[in-house]
Amino acid sequence: xxxxxxxxxxxxxxxxxxxPVELGDAAPQFISFVVPLGTDNEFxxxxxxxxxxxxxxxxxxxxxxxVKAGSDSFVLELSNDKVWFHVRGVGRxxxxxxxxxKLRHDDFQGMLTEIEPEDSSKxxxxxxxxxxxxxxxxxxKHYQDAKSEKSGTSIxxxxxxTPDAKGLVG
Amino acid sequence: xxxxSRRTACRGRLGLGLFDCAFGExxxxxxxxxxxxxxxxxxxxxxxxxxxxxxxxxxxxxxTSRAHATAMCGSPNHGGTxxxxxxxxxxxxxxxxxxxxxxxxxxxxxxxxxxxxAVLVLDIDDVPFHALRFWRxxxxxxxxxxxxxxxxxxxxxxxxDDVIIGPLVAFxxxxxxxxxTQNAQNLLNGPETQRSVV
Numbered sequence: 001x002x003x004x005x006x007x008x009x010x011x012x013x014x015x016x017x018x019x020p021v022e023l024g025d026a027a028p029q030f031i032s033f034v035v036p037l038g039t040d041n042e043f044x045x046x047x048x049x050x051x052x053x054x055x056x057x058x059x060x061x062x063x064x065x066x067v068k069a070g071s072d073s074f075v076l077e078l079s080n081d082k083v084w085f086h087v088r089g090v091g092r093x094x095x096x097x098x099x100x101x102k103l104r105h106d107d108f109q110g111m112l113t114e115i116e117p118e119d120s121s122k123x124x125x126x127x128x129x130x131x132x133x134x135x136x137x138x139x140x141k142h143y144q145d146a147k148s149e150k151s152g153t154s155i156x157x158x159x160x161x162t163p164d165a166k167g168l169v170g
Numbered sequence: 171x172x173x174x175s176r177r178t179a180c181r182g183r184l185g186l187g188l189f190d191c192a193f194g195e196x197x198x199x200x201x202x203x204x205x206x207x208x209x210x211x212x213x214x215x216x217x218x219x220x221x222x223x224x225x226x227x228x229x230x231x232x233x234t235s236r237a238h239a240t241a242m243c244g245s246p247n248h249g250g251t252x253x254x255x256x257x258x259x260x261x262x263x264x265x266x267x268x269x270x271x272x273x274x275x276x277x278x279x280x281x282x283x284x285x286x287x288a289v290l291v292l293d294i295d296d297v298p299f300h301a302l303r304f305w306r307x308x309x310x311x312x313x314x315x316x317x318x319x320x321x322x323x324x325x326x327x328x329x330x331d332d333v334i335i336g337p338l339v340a341f342x343x344x345x346x347x348x349x350x351t352q353n354a355q356n357l358l359n360g361p362e363t364q365r366s367v368v
Contacts, residue, residue, distance in 0.1 A: 019280070021280060023281070024281065027281040029260070029266055029268050029273070029338055030277075030340040031273070032341075054275070054368065059284050120343040123272040124270055133275040140283050
């Protein structure tokens, strides 16, 4: 199972996750880190997490492991660094949400829980110093029916998805 | 003093960039910038990375497609082509940037694909940047505004301020900037802003 990068939103009274690639230009500024739960609704011991390295030829992907370390903490080990994540503190009704988009991936069968970096500036440091950023699961590579068709050449004056009841933008 | 007159006083006295963290909009006005920055960093409520203008030049990021980023970047001779009237986000319609480079990269990559995603980097001269008129939002105010903006209101909401600055409601550790006016657009596209694509 993978770490995923998804957007929380409410659509047609359904509350859940969708992939930014489905939203195109309307994707919000922040994209959440999300992990799927096992059949028993518990976290797995480890997840695959893809890291993108910025090179002069574009981006190259590397697979790493996000390992569970404690009841609600995870650690992503990089070559000479580590980044800690924990389960995001949200209301009980928001803690486990389904994927409500149209793309297909095995991990989307069950519920998904948001995790967040303990120190978000660490991710910026990685980007600036080592040209790395966390992708999670590359949609083009792993999601069936993923298309980047919304990456057109015009920026529509389009509103982002409807915010949910608690004012969190999806 | 009424809240509106206090806000006016705040803008008048400050006119300076400052991350407001957990403090109210009005308390900031009473403190000298350098002292407040020092206090925030010492208390651990703010760090260097959360202050995009900490080194003098505000450095902001916009995650988008490579085609958009390259077009907006423009050329040194002709300037940029950023159109602040396009785009949208948590504070309504207009052009958005943010303080987190990694988050901007994620947005570009995950929305437009591995080879099509890119980040437009805006390195803005601090003096003209701070001469813009700001509306700085606390987290509470940002959440309220985002919750208020539904439907048509979200696609039409603007204020007369050049820039609205506040935390990302979905992840308050990151700050976002919404550029709204011709003044702001002129600065982003002019020689006082270094634009690049990564």
